[in-house]
Amino acid sequence: MRRRKAEELFFKILMLIAAIIVCGSFFLIVGTIFAKGLPYMNLDMLTKTPGGGFYIGKEGGILNAIIGSLYVAGGATILGLLISIPVAIFINMYMNGKKFLSDSLRVAFDVLFGIPSIVYGAFGFLIMVYFGFRASLLGGIIAVTLLVIPILVRTLDEVIGTVPLELRDAALSLGATRWEMAKVVLRQIRPGIFTAILLSFGRAIGDVASVLFTAGFSDNIPTSLHEPAATLPLAIFFQLSSPVEEVQGRGYASALILTIIVLVITVLSEILIKKFSKHKS
């Protein structure tokens, strides 16, 4: 009896410690970013591109990287969705009876999911070299699209799997075609699509390795798909590697901006998920 109680207590304490470590490190990370970045945060950071001598601590901001990142992550997520939704529908609704094939496809996407992003960067770079592109916004979008497709397909596949088969039967038995049935299913999983978008966007906006060779870097806001584009993670990387203290501080301010963008998107998508869940039982 005593032993069991002791055991219970031991694991309770263990779980408490684990919880403290997780929460603690979260607040530590966010806290550090705030503490180090806030002093360097100003309106110029958000509204200006790097001015003369930005990298030795002079005026200007990182608007180029903010816009660049939003373009890359947004473009990749949209492009990724356009590819992933049909793939997920195809796996789930057009391949029934061919379980081997659909399972193989799922495994393939699981493998792709596990591939480190630098490989996508390298692959994107190869494609670009082959077609004779320079590092550009388009190159970055393509590489990041490759990166997010497995995330999108996996997430969508999972949420489609939660839709009861009877709902599909209901649509079919009204005389719906398979595509019409798929549209009903897509409607049912709208909240899930937002989750997928969120995951994909979050991954896309934070990834360095895939844009390293493909998007390039520029102090200007890209005005076409063929111009190189700065991205926030890469900007943070450059700033933090600077020996100048003020530039390092700006690196933390940039990290703060990136964190806030991700936070805002998370909250927004939560709201959207709620809004679109109203037809779910």
Place this chain on the structure above:
Amino acid sequence: MTKTPHISVQHLNVHIGNQHILNDININIPDKKVTSIIGPSGCGKTTLLRSFNRLLDNTPGVSITGKVLVDGEDIYDPKAEVTHIRKKMGLLSQRPYPLPMSIYDNVAYGPRIHGIRKKQELDQLVEEQLKATGLWNEVKDRLNASATRLSIGQQQRLCLARGLAVSPEIILGDESTSALDPVSTSIIEDLFISLKEKYSIVLVTHILRQARRVSDYIVFVYGGKIIEFGPTEDVLLNPKEELTREYVKGYIS
């Protein structure tokens, strides 16, 4: 059974994987009557019902041989249009599964995919079918509310209205009252009885009392075979086959 049958099943065999699920089924489902399929769990009732509107096609590993004639046309003919066949039959499943849209849109969904666009026409259809299922007075003020807000019993009637809106000829019900409370159950049973004026109805049920109350004919299925088929009273009260007698024994005593 003087009229021509509405559904005529001839030498239907269904295999799933290497299991023989339905074994040489031959049956004529009469027109504008209620026919109940009864039998122990796993005997193949659902499978038989789903063979009528070809939903069975979607089961992985299924192979189907034989004929199912609806209005004299073989629905398994490679040239048959599957959406057209399904439109002829309304399906009411075990639990209600409203489409993820409003009450109005649920009923209007079928007519819309079949090309009815005029709002006036849709309004009229929606009202008509909601009235036919006795739901109109309960929902007429909240047609744009989500269908999932309704009670389970109301949802089931909505699903029936949704099915009726594509003007089917046949209604298929698979244990359609098993998730419902007694009041909703008897509402649905009464609906079946009144709907047989216009539709042929095939129901799967485990409740013999329900089969007795609503059906004109009963099919007893056992181990993938049809053991007995006949008028309700005959099968329930005076079964010819030993297996049927065993199964309905609890009911007679």
